[in-house]
Amino acid sequence: MAVSNQTLSVAVIGAGIIGVASAAYLVREGYNVTLFDHQGIGESTSSGNAGAFAYVDIYPLPQPGILLQAPKWFFDPLGPLAIPLAYVPKLMPWLTGFLWACRPAQVHKSVELMKQLMALSRLEAHQFWQDWDLSEYIVERNSLTVYESGAAFNRAKSKWQESADQGFDIEFLQGADIQQLEPSLDKRFKHAVRVVDWPMVTDPKIYTKAVGEKTLDAGARLITEKINRISLDANQVKLADQHNNDYCFDKAVIAMGSWSNQLTTQLGDKLPLDAERGYNTTIPDPNIKLSHFILFPEHGFVASPLATGLRIGGANELAGTDYPANYKRSEHLLNKAKDFLPGLSSEGGTQWMGRRPSLADTQPLIDYSSASKNVIYAFGHGHYGLTQSAATGKLVSELVAQKPLSINLDSLKLKRFK
Ligand SMILES: Cc1cc2nc3c(=O)[nH]c(=O)nc-3n(C[C@H](O)[C@H](O)[C@H](O)COP(=O)(O)OP(=O)(O)OC[C@H]3O[C@@H](n4cnc5c(N)ncnc54)[C@H](O)[C@@H]3O)c2cc1C
Structure with missing residues (x-):
């Protein structure tokens, strides 16, 4: 006898943008969905990001030659990419995998996969905003990547050209044309690249909460508890929260961002x-x-106009979930921004630190657990969790249903780490 989706219960653990988008797709498919998050909806990394749908970004962080810059990561604690020396021993599994992912053949594979995933992300996001009536949270903008030095621009030019060849609407600008577009920008920026089609959310926290609320209105339920244990029992997935309350589901999706290892290790992954x-x-x-x-690639930060204010930030510090935050980084980026955007006032500014979930090859993991097809993994979206959220929701719903997938996910599978 066929089992209708309504009779199947699915737990989604983690209510960041990946968890809520997955829950939204599952509710639409008729599953009985329960979201778990001890912090509530959209209170972690998904709350404070830059808010951009950056479909054009297809290049992974691991690149041949990047390691020549490694000494700077240890000795310039406020540089665009930094690793606190004390954290290096804990980072070793990630660093080893990162090194392995710098092989040209692997980089090529990642880029090809990212092209597919970003194309699906673009397609799905627009459909998702329409289906869930989210257009009031979306602003159609363009991006401007600005370069001070001709050398930096020339190094980046071939990648921009590649994006243009893929069909992205890219404009190359110089000198006064840049200031005409953005009069607040300092004249030192002699080259710029404008990407037309750079949607943004009005604010990532407001957007994530709106997706979550709409999913709850459509029938999902939210339990604000922390899941500490997961186990498999016959055809069921068993969960236990921090108060030792037990729950039983047909299927579970682990979407706990940077914390996902806490449960995957219990399943042998x-x-x-x-x-x-x-x-x-x-x-x-x-x-x-x-x-x-506005993106300042020579300095590793962006200026992001949101409905809730101008957000200045970026940087990359490889330091895990619990290492103390170093807000000198926020100050450092803000001081640079004041230099590049004369007239910028920082009064009333709020500092924030967020943890981009990052697997060693900087690609997400969207696949079944090795122990059972009843547990699905959806995490590791790094710099692009918001951008790839609708596509991930769609793929998760296909994995749950064990249907053919919208794109070939071979390179995103768990086996790449085995
Ligand atoms: C400075 C910065 C700028 C960024 N800008 C962009 C951008 O412009 N565009 C873009 O696409 N991406 C951007 N990102 C990346 C993006 O924010 C992340 O990829 C995305 O938020 C990850 O979403 P997530 O749902 O996987 O993780 P999270 O948002 O971290 O959600 C994970 C959730 O799991 C919950 N959780 C953890 N453990 C448990 C447990 N045991 N039980 C229950 N719940 C648990 C947590 O409370 C949390 O709410 C940026 C990130 C940063 C830091």
Whole structure:
């Protein structure tokens, strides 16, 4: 006898953007969905990101030659990429996998996969906003990547050209044309690349909560408890929270971002997952108005105009989930921004640190657990969790249903770490 989806219960553990988007797709498919998150909906990494749907970004962090820059990571604690020396021993599994992922053949594979995943992300996001009536949370913007040095621009140019060849609407700008588009920007930026089609959320926390609320309205339920244990029993997935309350489901989705290893190890999957931590400051009344999302690649940060203020941030600190935050990083980026955006006021700014869930090859994991097809993994989206959230929700719903997948996920499978 066929079993209708309504009779199947699915737990989604983690209510960041990946968890809520997955829950939304599952509710639509008729499953009986329960979301678990001790912090509530969208209170962690998904609350403070830069808010961009960056479909054009297809290049992974591991690249041949990147390791020549490694000494800087240890000795420049405020540089764009930093690793506190004391954290290095804990980071070893991630670093080893990262090194392995720097092989040209692996980089090529990652880029090819990212092209597919970003294409699906673009397609699904627009459909998702329509299906869930989310357009009030979306602003259609363009991005502007600005370069001070001609050498830096020339190094990046071939990648931009590749994006243009893939069909992205890319404009190359120089000199005064840049300031005409963004009068608040300092004149030192002589080259810029404008990407037309760079949707943004009005604010990532507001957006994640809206997706979560709509999913609850559509029938999902939220339990604000921390899941500490997972086990398999016949055809069921058993969970236990921090108060030792037990729960039983037909299926479970682990979408706990940087914390996902806490449950995957209990199923025999110890993965090279760490946190690429980013910092920012959000200024409610910045005294300048930007019409673009501005990226400063030579300095590793962005200026992101949101409905809740101008958010200045970025950086990358490989230091896990619990290492103390170093808010000098937020200050450092803000001081640079004041230099590049004369007139910027930082009064009333709020500092934030978030943990980008990062697997060693900086690609997400969207697959079944090795122990059972009843447990699905959806984490490790690094810098692109918001961008790839709708596509991930769609793929998770296909994995739960054991249907053919929208894209070939071979390179995102768990076996890449075995
Ligand atoms: C500075 C910065 C800027 C960024 N900008 C962008 C951007 O512009 N565009 C983009 O696409 N991405 C961006 N990102 C990346 C993006 O924010 C992340 O990829 C995304 O938020 C990850 O979502 P997630 O749901 O996997 O993780 P999270 O949002 O971290 O959610 C995981 C959830 O799991 C919960 N959890 C953990 N353990 C348990 C447990 N035991 N039981 C129950 N719940 C648990 C946590 O409370 C948390 O709510 C940025 C990130 C940073 C730091």
